[in-house]
Amino acid sequence: MKFSTAVAAVTALFSSGTAFAAGKIEVEVRYSKEMIDVGNLDLFMATWQKIYATDGNGRAIVTDNTYGAFGGGCMSTYDGPDNNARVIINGAWGRVPGLGPHDSREALVQTLWGVLKAVSDPTAWDVFTQCYGLSWQQGSPIWNNNRRPACGGGPFHTVRQTCLCLYGGASCEKFSLGHRVPSVIKANLYRDGQLLADSLTIQFSAQRVVKDEGCGTVNAIAGLFGGLLPGPASLFASGISVFCGA
Secondary structure: OOOOOOOEEEEOOOOOOOOOOOOOEEEEEEEEOOEEEOOOOOHHHHHHHHHHHOOOOOOEEEEEEEEEEOOOOOOEOOOOOOEEEEEEEEEEOOOOOOOOOOHHHHHHHHHHHHHHHHHHHHHOEEEEEEEEOOOOOOOOOOOEOOEOOOEOOHHHOOOEOOOOOOOOOOEEEEEEEEOEEEOEEEEEEEEOOEEEEEEEEEEEEEOEEEOOOHHHHHHHHHHHOOOOOOOOOOOEOOOOEEEEEO
16 A cells, blocks of 8 residues: 555644654654545454454554454344445554653554544445345334334434335334455554654544545544643654644
8 A cells, every 4th residue: 555645744742832842753644545445344442442352462462353243224124234344453553762661552552443433434435234024015013202213203213203114104123334445554663763663553444445535634634633642741752743644
């Protein structure tokens, strides 16, 4: 995957000056513009939680997992996942002079997750699953206050009154959000312009790939992190660099 800073680049600098403070660590995040449809994959579970649940994450992580996901607005209760979302995580971190034992890991994970969420949130769409009554021949459960559908079901719905199904009498029990994410997103650490060895990369692939200009929001995303402190203020520069390329 080729990354080009000429395509779209912005640096969110700390508020008190025009350059990162000497000796402080800068966090930089780069992501690709190809957006991957991962359906209703739980992104937090598959990234942040996966990292901290993996043995040996105090030093490094290498994982490769595929998750079944749903992406349709009206998925029958008889339907299985219509997408396989693959998530590869590769990172390594150690004791950086002047930092605490886990400061570099925390900075990388926190910052990468923040940018991933900021990129994927605007792509979200409604996903309804376990849907019933998709034809005049198919019945629906008896909904009540003890068992409430996400959509349909008369007065008992929790999300919307009508479902996204073709048949008006349909009701769906579960609701979630689908997302598109960059095919690659990577966080690096720099000190005085020198690249440190610590880094974290997450790659996404799936059965459904959507070509999209994911770089279109890079400026707005970088602005969200202008005041972020990825670690202790005495050690980390405020703000992060965010780049997006082809």
